[in-house]
Amino acid sequence: MVGLDDRDATWTLAHIRKHIEQGLPLVPLFNIDVIEASRERGAVRLRAGEHVTRPGGSIAGPVQFALADVSTYALILADRQDRAAVTVDLTINFLRPALLLPLLAVATPLRAGRRLFTAEVRITEESSGRLISHATTTYALSLA
Amino acid sequence: MVGLDDRDATWTLAHIRKHIEQGLPLVPLFNIDVIEASRERGAVRLRAGEHVTRPGGSIAGPVQFALADVSTYALILADRQDRAAVTVDLTINFLRPALLLPLLAVATPLRAGRRLFTAEVRITEESSGRLISHATTTYALSLA
Amino acid sequence: MVGLDDRDATWTLAHIRKHIEQGLPLVPLFNIDVIEASRERGAVRLRAGEHVTRPGGSIAGPVQFALADVSTYALILADRQDRAAVTVDLTINFLRPALLLPLLAVATPLRAGRRLFTAEVRITEESSGRLISHATTTYALSLA
Amino acid sequence: MVGLDDRDATWTLAHIRKHIEQGLPLVPLFNIDVIEASRERGAVRLRAGEHVTRPGGSIAGPVQFALADVSTYALILADRQDRAAVTVDLTINFLRPALLLPLLAVATPLRAGRRLFTAEVRITEESSGRLISHATTTYALSLA
Numbered sequence: 001m002v003g004l005d006d007r008d009a010t011w012t013l014a015h016i017r018k019h020i021e022q023g024l025p026l027v028p029l030f031n032i033d034v035i036e037a038s039r040e041r042g043a044v045r046l047r048a049g050e051h052v053t054r055p056g057g058s059i060a061g062p063v064q065f066a067l068a069d070v071s072t073y074a075l076i077l078a079d080r081q082d083r084a085a086v087t088v089d090l091t092i093n094f095l096r097p098a099l100l101l102p103l104l105a106v107a108t109p110l111r112a113g114r115r116l117f118t119a120e121v122r123i124t125e126e127s128s129g130r131l132i133s134h135a136t137t138t139y140a141l142s143l144a
Numbered sequence: 145m146v147g148l149d150d151r152d153a154t155w156t157l158a159h160i161r162k163h164i165e166q167g168l169p170l171v172p173l174f175n176i177d178v179i180e181a182s183r184e185r186g187a188v189r190l191r192a193g194e195h196v197t198r199p200g201g202s203i204a205g206p207v208q209f210a211l212a213d214v215s216t217y218a219l220i221l222a223d224r225q226d227r228a229a230v231t232v233d234l235t236i237n238f239l240r241p242a243l244l245l246p247l248l249a250v251a252t253p254l255r256a257g258r259r260l261f262t263a264e265v266r267i268t269e270e271s272s273g274r275l276i277s278h279a280t281t282t283y284a285l286s287l288a
Numbered sequence: 289m290v291g292l293d294d295r296d297a298t299w300t301l302a303h304i305r306k307h308i309e310q311g312l313p314l315v316p317l318f319n320i321d322v323i324e325a326s327r328e329r330g331a332v333r334l335r336a337g338e339h340v341t342r343p344g345g346s347i348a349g350p351v352q353f354a355l356a357d358v359s360t361y362a363l364i365l366a367d368r369q370d371r372a373a374v375t376v377d378l379t380i381n382f383l384r385p386a387l388l389l390p391l392l393a394v395a396t397p398l399r400a401g402r403r404l405f406t407a408e409v410r411i412t413e414e415s416s417g418r419l420i421s422h423a424t425t426t427y428a429l430s431l432a
Numbered sequence: 433m434v435g436l437d438d439r440d441a442t443w444t445l446a447h448i449r450k451h452i453e454q455g456l457p458l459v460p461l462f463n464i465d466v467i468e469a470s471r472e473r474g475a476v477r478l479r480a481g482e483h484v485t486r487p488g489g490s491i492a493g494p495v496q497f498a499l500a501d502v503s504t505y506a507l508i509l510a511d512r513q514d515r516a517a518v519t520v521d522l523t524i525n526f527l528r529p530a531l532l533l534p535l536l537a538v539a540t541p542l543r544a545g546r547r548l549f550t551a552e553v554r555i556t557e558e559s560s561g562r563l564i565s566h567a568t569t570t571y572a573l574s575l576a
Contacts, residue, residue: 019199023197023198023199023200024197024198024199024204025194025195025196025197026195026196026204026206026207029173029195050169051169051170051173052169052170053167053168053169054167054168055163055167055168055227055228056167056228060168060170060210061209061210061213061231061234062170062206062207062209062210062213063170063206065205065206065209065210065234066204066205066206066209069205069206083199084199084200086238086241087205087238088237088238088376088404088426089235089236089237089238089377089406089424089426090205090209090235090236091233091234091235091236091379091523091568092233092234092235093232093233093542093543093550093568093570094230094231094232094233095542095543095550096543097230110525110527110563110566111525111527111528111563115403115428116376116428118377118525118527118566120566131542131543134542134550134552134568136377136523136525136566136568138376138377138426138525140403140404232520232548232570233521233550233568233570235379235424235523237398237399237406237424237426239398239399239406240399254381254383254419254422255381255383255384255419259547259572260520260572262381262383262422262521264422275398275399278398278406278408278424280379280381280422280424280521282381282520282521282570284547284548307487311485311486311487311488312485312486312487312492313482313483313484313485314483314484314492314494314495317461317483338457339457339458339461340457340458341455341456341457342455342456343451343455343456343515343516344455344516348456348458348498349497349498349501349519349522350458350494350495350497350498350501351458351494353493353494353497353498353522354492354493354494354497357493357494371487372487372488374526374529375493375526376525376526377523377524377525377526378493378497378523378524379521379522379523379524380521380522381520381521382518382519382520382521385518
């Protein structure tokens, strides 16, 4: 049996970041950095990069979706070490155009259940704190 | 003043495809092809490519989000020629892992309003017709 | 142990209707009838009644939500006989004002899984077939 | 022309409450009280009452939907005095069973635009502060 301390010792931020970058090639491709992963918060930053814009020059919806999804996955990895957790659904509201990088996405738990994990994500412009988009998402856990 | 016939003549499938590929660099990056754009349907195909997988090897959520979003944008361009239409919100339900490419995403209108355009998208494995994910999305139109 | 045949014999449409009307007092209150419950479809009808309008006289959102939720519950009862199934989330798009009763809500499965059941619901005006609203919802099953 | 002060003077909390109770008969029926309406927050309380339970005895989903929808409408009435604002879509995540009344629903703006108003709603048990459900919703404004 693996205790909590052993578990936390293995799934450090560096380990979570490496697991995500290797499993999700679009994370390094879009220049997304996993910057925090704890039981309280998962956070990622989108730095300047290619490929990420939409007509008009702002950050494309699929890239913002990636920020919401990956920040939640980081949160779940830190809380549950469940690499096989999968997204059940995600709703994202695009509130304002994202014109200024970096963006910050912060996921916090709404309910951390045994089988399902529901989180809320706020995506902001890092420099101004301006809210760009809001998401809620539910993951199914595999270790239940 | 531009009449309906002129409009349709300009915004052909080839024109819409080119507009999307130039405005959304992640479309060619992910190997997404716009294959249909009419007032009834927008459709895109995801062919084999790099960058698109998630842990476990299936197609990542953000890539499926891109399929849903882009197929709807193609539908709106064909119906309204409104290049400045923007996604207000999108809800996606991931139903089954997408293991076999190509994927097909087909967007159909739920309501084509004056200011808002709401569509439904079904993403299937092309070979089997198996339903992979389902999305609903609302766009705000700029030409109202 | 209860076999499949026994199960189907017990959870008839009449039994499902009675279970829903007793467990959900807002169903008779709003004049909602469960009219179909099979593995393929759950359907309810909203007949004329008090309490159901919003400012302007059309059918209020919470009443439409009830139609979507109850038609899905009927579908799940017919397929799984799981009276403790609970709604995880529901997204509803209101497309057109509902001015003419009766309304019909039809739920069909998007994915009938072991732990989660995801359905799509279309709410129409019965007389015209006009689409009034669209919902997707996920239930968590208790018998998994 | 009506200035801001006149406007605020007319659409007091008492006026908003009366407008909602008369236009939405399910509000008094379910024993829902509008308790706050400002540009920053709309809030409603669900007190003990009939009709509001689901199988198992907790508060039914449609009632929670009503709390989310009505608290947002109160917020919009306070901010915009737009009685013809209509719900475009609403996503609700049911996190925990609501067993203990009263419930409190608080809506806050995510984006208060010219044509669209997007809000977030948290529904809690008033006594414990326990989070019961979370919703995001977009309204279309009529006065744009």
